[in-house]
Amino acid sequence: xxxxxxxxxxxxxxxxxxxxxxxxxxxxxxxxxxxxxxxxxxxxxxxxxxxxxxxxxxxxxxxxxxxxxxxxxxxxxxxxxxxxxxxxxxxxxxxxxxxxxxxxxxxxxxxxxxxxxxxxxxxxxxxxxxxxxxxxxxxxxxxxxxxxxxxxxxxxxxxxxxxxxxxxxxxxxxxxxxxxxxxxxxxxxxxxxxxxxxxxxxxxxxxxxxxxxxxxxxxxxxxxxxxxxxxxxxxxxxxxxxxxxxxxxxxxxxxxxxxxxxxxxxxxxxxxxxxxxxxxxxxxxxxxxxxxxxxxxxxxxxxxxxxxxxxxxxxxxxxxxxxxxxxxxxxxxxxxxxxxxxxxxxxxxxxxxxxxxxxxxxxxxxxxxxxxxxxxxxxxxxxxxxxxxxxxxxxxxxxxxxxxxxxxxxxxxxxxxxxxxxxxxxxxxxxxxxxxxxxxxxxxxxxxxxxxxxxxxxxxxxxxxxxxxxxxxxxxxxxxxxxxxxxxxxxxxxxxxxxxxxxxxxxxxxxxxxxxxxxxxxxxxxxxxxxxxxxxxxxxxxxxxxxxxxxxxxxxxxxxxxxxxxxxxxxxxxxxxxxxxxxxxxxxxxxxxxxxxxxxxxxxxxxxxxxxxxxxxxxxxxxxxxxxxxxxxxxxxxxxxxxxxxxxxxxxxxxxxxxxxxxxxxxxxxxxxxxxxxxxxxxxxxxxxxxxxxxxxxxxxxxxxxxxxxxxxxxxxxxxxxxxxxxxxxxxxxxxxxxxxxxxxxxxxx
Numbered sequence: 104x105x106x107x108x109x110x111x112x113x114x115x116x117x118x119x120x121x122x123x124x125x126x127x128x129x130x131x132x133x134x135x136x137x138x139x140x141x142x143x144x145x146x147x148x149x150x151x152x153x154x155x156x157x158x159x160x161x162x163x164x165x166x167x168x169x170x171x172x173x174x175x176x177x178x179x180x181x182x183x184x185x186x187x188x189x190x191x192x193x194x195x196x197x198x199x200x201x202x203x204x205x206x207x208x209x210x211x212x213x214x215x216x217x218x219x220x221x222x223x224x225x226x227x228x229x230x231x232x233x234x235x236x237x238x239x240x241x242x243x244x245x246x247x248x249x250x251x252x253x254x255x256x257x258x259x260x261x262x263x264x265x266x267x268x269x270x271x272x273x274x275x276x277x278x279x280x281x282x283x284x285x286x287x288x289x290x291x292x293x294x295x296x297x298x299x300x301x302x303x304x305x306x307x308x309x310x311x312x313x314x315x316x317x318x319x320x321x322x323x324x325x326x327x328x329x330x331x332x333x334x335x336x337x338x339x340x341x342x343x344x345x346x347x348x349x350x351x352x353x354x355x356x357x358x359x360x361x362x363x364x365x366x367x368x369x370x371x372x373x374x375x376x377x378x379x380x381x382x383x384x385x386x387x388x389x390x391x392x393x394x395x396x397x398x399x400x401x402x403x404x405x406x407x408x409x410x411x412x413x414x415x416x417x418x419x420x421x422x423x424x425x426x427x428x429x430x431x432x433x434x435x436x437x438x439x440x441x442x443x444x445x446x447x448x449x450x451x452x453x454x455x456x457x458x459x460x461x462x463x464x465x466x467x468x469x470x471x472x473x474x475x476x477x478x479x480x481x482x483x484x485x486x487x488x489x490x491x492x493x494x495x496x497x498x499x500x501x502x503x504x505x506x507x508x509x510x511x512x513x514x515x516x517x518x519x520x521x522x523x524x525x526x527x528x529x530x531x532x533x534x535x536x537x538x539x540x541x542x543x544x545x546x547x548x549x550x551x552x553x554x555x556x557x558x559x560x561x562x563x564x565x566x567x568x569x570x571x572x573x574x575x576x577x578x579x580x581x582x583x584x585x586x587x588x589x590x591x592x593x594x595x596x597x598x599x600x601x602x603x604x605x606x607x608x609x610x611x612x613x614x615x616x617x618x619x620x621x622x623x624x625x626x627x628x629x630x631x632x633x634x635x636x637x638x639x640x641x642x643x644x645x646x647x648x649x650x651x652x653x654x655x656x657x658x659x660x661x662x663x664x665x666x667x668x669x670x671x672x673x674x675x676x677x678x679x680x681x682x683x684x685x686x687x688x689x690x691x692x693x694x695x696x697x698x699x700x701x702x703x704x705x706x707x708x709x710x711x712x713x714x715x716x717x718x719x720x721x722x723x724x725x726x727x728x729x730x731x732x733x734x735x736x737x738x739x740x741x742x743x744x745x746x747x748x749x750x751x752x753x754x755x756x757x758x759x760x761x762x763x764x765x766x767x768x769x770x771x772x773x774x775x776x777x778x779x780x781x782x783x784x785x786x787x788x789x790x791x792x793x794x795x796x797x798x799x800x801x802x803x804x805x806x807x808x809x810x811x812x813x814x815x816x817x818x819x820x821x822x823x824x825x826x827x828x829x830x831x832x833x834x835x836x837x838x839x840x841x842x843x844x845x846x847x848x849x850x851x852x853x
Contacts, residue, residue: 109135110273110320114251117306120313123209128306129200133193138218140189141203142211142303142373145310146392148384149213149301149373151184152199152206158182169357183361185371185381186301189215211307213373217282217298222274222323222331224295225302227266228255231292235272238290242326247272250319251304254312267311271302274323283335285380285399288327295327299381301373350459352591355410355437358457360397363440364412367420369394385416394419411436411589413622420444434622436589500709502680504608504649505537507729508745511715513702514649515679516607518709519639521614523654523667524684529692529700530653533684533731534610535560536742537651539567542577546607549579549600549648553613553620557582566740579606586621587638601645609642614654615669625669635676649679656683665705665723674706680713681706683725692733702728702744714825717810726810762829764802767792769811769827782820 113131122144132139141150153161161182169180190196203210216223226232232249239247255267276282276297288295296302303309305316360381361371368386372393385394394416414423414433422444427433435443442453504514514520514537522530531554538548552560557580564574579600587597600606611617615625617638623630643650654667665683667673674681683703692698703725707713718727734741771791775783789799803821806812811827814820 110137110275111318113137114305115316115318119315120306120308122211122306122308123204125200125204125210125212125306126197128212129196130193132212132214133191133196136191136220138189138191138215139196139200140186140213140215140301140373141200142213142301142307143207144209144211144308147211147301147303147309147373148370148392149185149188150199150203150207150210151188152202153188157195165362169362180358180362181365183359183371184365186213186215186299186373187361187371189213189218189301191218211309212304213301213307214304216296216300216302220276221320222276222282222295222297222327223300223302224272224274224293224327225269226272226293227269228292229268232268232270234291235293239324243324247321248319249317251302252315252317253303254309254314257311270317271304273320274327275320276323277328280323280328280332281335282331288330288334295331297331351438351454354457354459358437360399360410360412360437363437364397367444385418385420387418387420389416389418391416412440422447501711502709504541506540506744508743509715511712513680513682513712513728513744514608514651515709515711516649517643517647518679519635519643519650519652519677520679521652521654521667521673521677521681522684523656523681525656525686528684528686529731529733530684531555531612532563532692532733533700533702533742534612534651534653535563536567536731537608538578538610539564539569539573541608542569542573545577547577547579547605549581549606549609549642549646551581551583551609551611551617553583553611553616554653555612563740567742568739583617583620601641603645603647605646606642606648609646609648609650611639611650611652614652614667614673625673628670628672631670631672632676635672640676640678643678665703665725677706678708680704680708682728683723687730692735694735696735698733698735700731700733702731704728719807719810719813719824721807721814724813761798761802764792764794764798765806765811765827766829767794768799768802768806772812772821772823773826776823782822784820788821 113128113135116131117128129139141152142148143150162180165182166177166180169177188199190199200210214221224235226235226249236247239245249270250273251271253269253271255269256265257263257267258265282297284298287297287300303314305314307314360383364383365371370384372382372384374382374393380396380398382393383395383397384392395412395414397410397412399410411434414427414435418424419427423435423440426435426439426443426448438450438453438459441457442448442450445456446452500515500518502512502515504512504516506512522534524530538550541548550560560580561574564578565571569578581596583593585593587593618625618630618634621630621634621637623634625631639650639652642648654673656666657668665674665681667681681704683705685701685703686692687699687701690697690699692700703720703723704713704716705723705725712728713726716726716728720726729744729746732743732745768788772783772788775791785800785803788803789796792799803812806827807814807821809827811824813822813824
């Protein structure tokens with residue numbers, strides 16, 4: 104362990120802001136055990152002041168190390184720059200700073216925390232400092248103040264402070280502690296760094312002000328040590344999970360991003376992203392130095408597979424710009440980086456250039472297909488014979504999953520569905536119940552969980568009555584953290600799902616989060632289209648399962664309509680039905696209560712569910728499906744889907760309602776359908792029916808309200824939903840509770 108007293112005596116020895124002629128100061132700092140590097144006074148970038156001879160020698164060492172790791176084209180390896188140039192060699196350090204001062208005038212003083220034996224906690228502003236100091240006091244019983252106060256960052260373009268009055272807290276690493284070789288730990292407002300991280304230290308000075316020494320370098324507290332070691336364990340487990348044998352994977356594991364980026368003119372910023380992986384600046388001018396984050400093996404960032412390069416710049420180099428345009432993602436692997444920057448996307452040529460012996464099967468078919476969903480066995484461009492359909496040798500697709508109390512079903516096998524609603528509206532609860540129903544029938548279900556955890560989901564299934572044997576046998580639970588084409592291991596696991604008839608139901612719990620794992624945006628129609636083809640539609644078409652997706656809605660109830668949050672393509676791409684999940688505010692779901700969750704249908708492409716629904720709501724073009732009754736008063740959680748609360752007819756419609764006229768209107772429209780018509784204006788309906796115009800219009804409104812007709816709010820045209828018959832209406836009204844919306848179904852069942 105380095106001496107904290109030695110560090111304090113050096114860093115506190117100069118008046119704040121006096122950063123000229125740093126030679127003696129640098130010498131003392133290195134002797135105190137610090138790894139130091141000169142830093143540009145304008146942009147916090149470390150300055151590489153090695154001579155050409157030193158760079159060649161360092162490159163030779165890097166090549167020898169690459170050769171030892173088994174890299175075939177080890178001659179291409181280069182030494183690391185950026186924060187890695189920081190040195191604990193006294194003579195080198197003094198010369199680096201002397202050259203930097205000669206070239207740049209005044210420079211700043213940087214410390215690389217890892218080789219300095221430090222852990223540094225960074226808080227950006229006064230509020231974040233208070234948060235860390237409060238946690239430190241709670242966890243250790245001792246008060247703490249910042250070791251160094253930082254000046255903050257002022258954005259001249261907006262004339263506003265990005266952050267200010269922050270601070271750094273220095274801690275010495277105890278002897279025998281093995282720190283992970285990358286990463287960081289973040290809490291509410293502060294982040295702890297321990298390796299490959301640059302911090303500016305006194306007497307550095309920026310335009311916003313100087314870095315001010317406050318004193319006190321402390322031993323690392325036990326709670327931070329535990330957090331760091333826990334992070335290292337998570338990283339090690341993920342690294343082991345991702346490691347898959349194969350020539351590209353072996354090459355990728357043995358070839359660091361530095362060896363690919365630096366020869367192409369990229370510059371390490373000396374800073375890391377929230378996951379602890381380094382950020383890089385692309386060649387050419389950039390307003391923001393963070394052009395990309397280079398994620399290495401075992402990175403714990405949930406949204407990206409690793410190792411990968413995630414682009415942040417809107418102006419990537421030409422080859423990468425082509426990749427982004429073609430695949431609509433800003434995340435790519437190492438071999439994809441080489442292929443698109445040097446070989447116009449040809450993976451085979453990139454492999455050959457690095458001496459990768461054999462192109463794996465998943466890359467062999469066609470280079471540009473990398474990243475796409477697994478291709479069907481036959482081409483989708485093959486001509487489809489429509490003769491059998493034209494001759495009527497086909498039946499309308501019927502829903503067979505998720506039963507309602509009257510024997511109707513909500514989900515279509517082989518098609519995709521959406522269940523969207525506000526947070527905590529019961530979306531996941533409803534679909535987990537459907538999983539229990541399917542398991543109880545001896546059917547296998549797939550559950551892709553992007554928003555919860557195994558413990559919570561399992562407890563919910565058990566509460567609903569699922570047995571341990573059913574869960575072990577029929578419930579296939581996955582917790583994806585990356586797209587299914589991210590690594591060979593991910594690809595193999597995903598292909599294993601796509602077995603015809605394997606599942607009756609597949610649930611994707613968390614659409615927005617799932618799209619994010621593809622490096623895509625839920626606001627982009629193009630991204631949503633691509634994600635739909637790769638995941639939900641691939642599952643539906645290849646397995647034959649009914650795919651049900653859990654999604655959220657916008658906060659604005661008035662503008663959301665029948666749509667989930669994000670791109671319109673979410674609704675357009677659904678091949679089955681879209682359901683709106685609405686909690687009943689008068690009967691909320693909770694422990695020890697009987698609650699109610701209302702389901703409405705906003706889209707039904709096969710049209711076999713909506714025609715058995717009622718209570719048309721013109722504002723969002725939806726119909727009432729029914730209510731999920733959630734009874735948690737017993738030992739188990741009991742659910743049932745029952746028909747809705749009834750026809751909600753306003754007073755003006757109720758008083759004008761004439762069953763004979765309603766049947767006449769219905770029959771006239773059915774006759775028009777036989778003539779090939781599909782939609783009608785109100786005037787066209789009036790011309791077909793005998794009676795007073797006002798009375799006809801009132802009863803058309805009744806048919807719309809009760810779900811027999813639908814009115815398109817855009818073109819104000821009427822379309823047929825289901826037939827109305829006066830006899831059925833009257834007979835059911837006398838036999839069933841007043842207002843029951845499924846009169847025609849009850850009559851048909853007699």
